[in-house]
Amino acid sequence: MNPNFVRPFLITAVLGAVAAFNSGCGHAEAKSQTPPPPAVTVAPVQAREITEWAEFTGRTEPVESVEIRPRTSGYIQEVRFQSGQLVKKGDVLFVIDPRPNQAVFDQRQAVFDQAKSEADRTEKLLQNKAISAEEAGARKARYEEAKANLDSARLDLEFTQVRAPIDGRVSRALLTEGNYVSGNASAASLLTTVVSVDPIYVYASIDEDSLLKFNNLVEAKKLGDTGGGKVPVDLQLADESSFEHHGFIESFDNRLDPDTGSILLRAVFPSDNGRIVPGLFARIRIPMSEKHEVVLVDERAIGTDQANKFVLTVTPTNTVAYRPVTLGPLIDGQRIVRSGLVTGDKIVVNGLQRVRPGMPVTPEAEAVAEKPGQKIALR
Numbered sequence: 001m002n003p004n005f006v007r008p009f010l011i012t013a014v015l016g017a018v019a020a021f022n023s024g025c026g027h028a029e030a031k032s033q034t035p036p037p038p039a040v041t042v043a044p045v046q047a048r049e050i051t052e053w054a055e056f057t058g059r060t061e062p063v064e065s066v067e068i069r070p071r072t073s074g075y076i077q078e079v080r081f082q083s084g085q086l087v088k089k090g091d092v093l094f095v096i097d098p099r100p101n102q103a104v105f106d107q108r109q110a111v112f113d114q115a116k117s118e119a120d121r122t123e124k125l126l127q128n129k130a131i132s133a134e135e136a137g138a139r140k141a142r143y144e145e146a147k148a149n150l151d152s153a154r155l156d157l158e159f160t161q162v163r164a165p166i167d168g169r170v171s172r173a174l175l176t177e178g179n180y181v182s183g184n185a186s187a188a189s190l191l192t193t194v195v196s197v198d199p200i201y202v203y204a205s206i207d208e209d210s211l212l213k214f215n216n217l218v219e220a221k222k223l224g225d226t227g228g229g230k231v232p233v234d235l236q237l238a239d240e241s242s243f244e245h246h247g248f249i250e251s252f253d254n255r256l257d258p259d260t261g262s263i264l265l266r267a268v269f270p271s272d273n274g275r276i277v278p279g280l281f282a283r284i285r286i287p288m289s290e291k292h293e294v295v296l297v298d299e300r301a302i303g304t305d306q307a308n309k310f311v312l313t314v315t316p317t318n319t320v321a322y323r324p325v326t327l328g329p330l331i332d333g334q335r336i337v338r339s340g341l342v343t344g345d346k347i348v349v350n351g352l353q354r355v356r357p358g359m360p361v362t363p364e365a366e367a368v369a370e371k372p373g374q375k376i377a378l379r
Helices: 003-032 099-127 133-158 208-219
Strands: 039-044 046-062 065-068 074-079 092-096 161-163 168-170 192-195 200-207 232-237 245-252 262-269 281-287 292-298 303-305 308-314 320-331 334-339 346-350 362-365 374-378
Touching (some): 046 262, 046 320, 200 281, 232 262
Parallel strands (some): 039 362, 046 374
Antiparallel strands (some): 039 346, 200 262, 232 281, 245 262, 303 308, 308 346, 320 334, 320 374
């Protein structure tokens, strides 16, 4: 065989063997490497002092509401307000044509003047025996009658000016100029209404269990107050995301409704410059616990295992552990844990779906800002 032919063949074979050897070593090295533990975000379990609250729905109502009706009959001569205007007690809202009443008053004034003149002379005439005792008594009676009639006419004349009986906001005029109104007590015409604007009542129905729990806390003096023993209560309007308005519980009704199992609560709130108006839908929350310390975890850390709730904790050796928990209400994205965790435990808050109990992990800390003195709602 030609040596010049054998040499290239041997070189090619050697190079192929070397390449195959190197490839085999690469696969063996890759198989010996294992992936790093998955990274998870962990947060410490916190303890905070909070007050637990219960939420209820209700409606705002005015403290005072008055139907404006005339006390004398006649034609409306003038309307002295704009719809929705704020009025003060004593402001004139309507003027009823006073001329008929003025004429009656003037007539009765003349009769009164005459009767008074006769009554003033009665004593002297009686002493001089110019009149009999019977005539003297009749004169005094006529004077008293004339005085009463004049007072009645004076009231009717005053009533031609229909005034606001309270401070508040007036509705629209239901009857306008030129309309005849009746001042008859049994069928007096409705002219408008006035409602007070500050403060505002909120009515809400409270269930029996909440009432009993609340009463026990009040009796034990475990609830805070706004001064004078008044229990605080917060209000949230339909377009608000938090309970921004603060008032106090004014009263409960005197009995529980057996049909609904609830009792009516009345709370008082400032109107906050007219933002809270009568008739609004509202949510209120009332305290259902004294201030106490609870354990809180991020809502994202909670998993569901059939009907059970659990969290995954990270042990000191950076492995994952399964921990069943009993939960309470939610507060600002964090959940109260009644049992199953203690302060200082580290829980997985991000990456829960990538790990299983017993797996090693690479924990990455997440800072959680403290919010002491929180108020939470029972849901």
